[in-house]
Amino acid sequence: MGHYLSIDIGGTYIKYALMDDQHRLVNHQKMTTPENIGYAIFKQIDAITEAAADNYKIDGIGISTAGIVDREKGEIIYAGPTIKDYKGTAFKAWLTEKYKLPVHVENDVNAALLGEIWKGAARNQDNVFCITLGTGIGGAFYNQLLIDGFHHQANSVGYLLYDPETRTNYEQRASTTALNKMIANELGESFSAKIVFERAKNGDETCFSIIKAWTMEVAKGLAQIILLTDPRCILIGGGVSVQGDYLLELIQNQLETFLPNSFLKTELKIAELFNDAALYGAVYPFFNRDIS
Template sequence: MTHVAEAVAGVDIGGTSTQVVLCTEDLRVVDHAGVPTPAAEGGQAMVGAALDALRLLLDRNDARLRGVGVGAAGLVDARAGRILAATDSFRDWAGFAVTDAVEEALGVPAFLDNDVNAFLRGEAAAGAVAGESHVLGMTLGTGVGGALWLDGALYEGPHGGAGEIGHVPGFGDLPCTCGGRGHLETLASGRAIAARYGERTGRTVTARVVAEAATRGAPEALAVYGAAGTAVARALLITAGLLDVTTCVIGGGVSLSWDLLERPIRTALADEPPVSGHPLRILPARLGGDAVAIGAAARAQAELGSVTRA
């Protein structure tokens, strides 16, 4: 059993799995647990599974819990602690009051973030871009998410949509899952990589299979990853041109095939550098599957710190 005088917890509620970390005040991970997400059973069951995992961590560690941060898939109202919208992969998730449920169960303050915002918080607090003041965070998973870190803090924008580079048009004319057309997500997400490969070969496979084929040198697979990397590079150039943000951290399942993405990204950037002339830095995420949970814990720690100072 580890003794921790005061701890914060971070929770990552994803579509298939939920990760929970118990952290010290300086965000060192003391313990970790992962459980399947009961997405088909509704919001109460999903939060209940996360709480059960957290209680397990508290039972096996001597720690006083100060607060909990939650990073959740879907569009969230961070101020109200509620899920606004979610895909049909989740039952009874849209509208669910996440922080109310956590606070009622544990008796400590709880805070909610979108999972991509939490990812960037984690990498900025204890990961690949720790100490950086201006960063674009990008996750290449089933979809493409984005978030902005400006002047050393998460920037959400007046309507909560800042940094959503995955749904900026100008990347062709393919239909996107959001209902738009020509978004970055149509080329660089895991779902898109599988679909674009299927269009070229007539095969229905996962993005992981496409990555394996590309690693073996299959031309169709290499072409798909080349298009994905080139599109990501263009998104980075757009961000650099608009905001003068020239550091980017990339995570998500697709980024696990970093060697396949890095070459086309760097080739595209060499052909057309940022207008500022300042070189772009592209870094793979360092915290792996714990990034969102650690970022959620970082949000809780920051909020609790501000309350204490006040």
């Protein structure tokens, strides 16, 4: 029985697993993303692939990654400050040449959206926007196919709403990195977002005010997405999505503030697959070749 190797490269962690012919992810692994000096990230992916190929029959490699990806070339064509010197990393060309295997490379938010359409909260739906709240903020839009834009730069929502006074953009005010900074400023370094959410749910007014202020920033960006794309559904992913309906309600309650009266028709949903979404999406094209 063959397997597909699925790898998800983020600014903080590299996660990987194998998918069997029953669409089950097995042998999950996780490691810290190395500082990208001298193609260190590619070298780590090569080592992961070599180890997997030594122990399993591998039929293909799916890579989900931060950065803007040219899907046809399987190459990073733009990367922000999260991963340095990443532009030009040619995963598909290098891995195909060495391992003689088909390789699919996809932006991580696109991959997460594909995973959710396949196995998650947006099963078989169309006109779905996905936003991931994490170290940064990423976006993806699926309307019969993934919408990339002419220069592959569509849905770069983290750069929305730049404020020249504070010199900050949307992701610098609404990512979980921004939330953690708000918490540290108000409560000190020892408090985590998880603790603050728990205390907010239990009536702690200071914690609630922090969460409310942060979700207001999140809502501002979602309003811009709705105005521009009018999606049937917006999926909210990223690690903070484990807060589920509590998070959703806080965002929903503030979203209408930034939209015209009676304008909000888009459904908000929490992604279901959490950290596995991009692992599913990275290998989905091997099973469903018409989706992207």
